[in-house]
Amino acid sequence: MNIKNKAATVFTVLILLLIGYIIYQSLKAPTPVIIQAGHEGRTCGNTGAVCKNYTEVEWNILVANEAARQLREWGIEVKRVPADVLSQRAQVAVAIHFDSARRICRSGASVGYPDTNASRMFATHWKQLYKPWFPFKWHNDNFTDNLKNYYAYKTIRAEKFAVLELGEITCEKQAKWLRPRLEKIAKLIAYTIATELGKEVPKPKL
Ligand SMILES: [Zn+2]
Structure with a gap:
């Protein structure tokens, strides 16, 4: 096989693998x-403001891990x-x-979501649980x-x-x-998600 043919074969195989991957992804049931x-996993340079504030990512990971752990304990994938x-x-x-602000203490909590009814209702469900408890400023939805x-x-x-700030x-x-x-x-986030999926789980004590 000459070099040109080899390159063509490799290219064809890659295209077929890509097509296969796309078909596989579209047929696979969505993850719950x-x-x-x-x-998480980003380094300074492509994270902008976060670079100056390492703790955000640490807290994000901590909350995400704990919410995942709680959901798995409730039997949710x-x-x-x-x-x-x-x-x-x-x-x-x-x-x-978690938000960071140049003019400190001017920000607070908020939610973001894509422009669909299902996402808005899910975000509102979260807001109804967190907002009465969180004693600081709450922004309008999708404020940035x-x-x-x-x-x-x-x-x-x-x-x-939903993006949870x-x-x-x-x-x-x-x-x-x-x-x-x-x-x-984190437990309250897990509770919101579980109930959103129709699971009956105990409401965490705040
Ligand atoms: Zn962030």
Whole structure:
């Protein structure tokens, strides 16, 4: 086989593998739950503001892991993913974040979601549980472009997707409130997701 033929063969095989992968992905049932820890696995340079604030990603991972653990304990299949993911489908997906603000203590908690009824209702369900408990500022839904057009809405195609901004980590008062409550917050996230999937699970005590 000459070099040209070899290259053509390799190219054809790659194309066939790609087509196979796409078919496999579209036939596979969606994962029940995907939990993404915001910024996980990214390094300084492609994370912007987060670079200055290492704790956000640590807290994101902590909350995402605990929410996943709780859901699995309730018998629900969960996929835990970092910031960068390949295209996939889910019934319910959440991305965990804490906000940071240049003018400290001006921010707080919020939710973001793609423009669908199912996602809005899911996000509202979360808000109804977290907002009465969280004693700081709450923004309007999708108050930034990052929330409205979150990059992972395209890669993680979920029937219900919500980005959860759990509070402002750069505000000491909020951070002090959040720190000892991270596990409880995670359990409340797990509870929201489980009930969204129609599972009857005990409501965590806050
Ligand atoms: Zn973030």
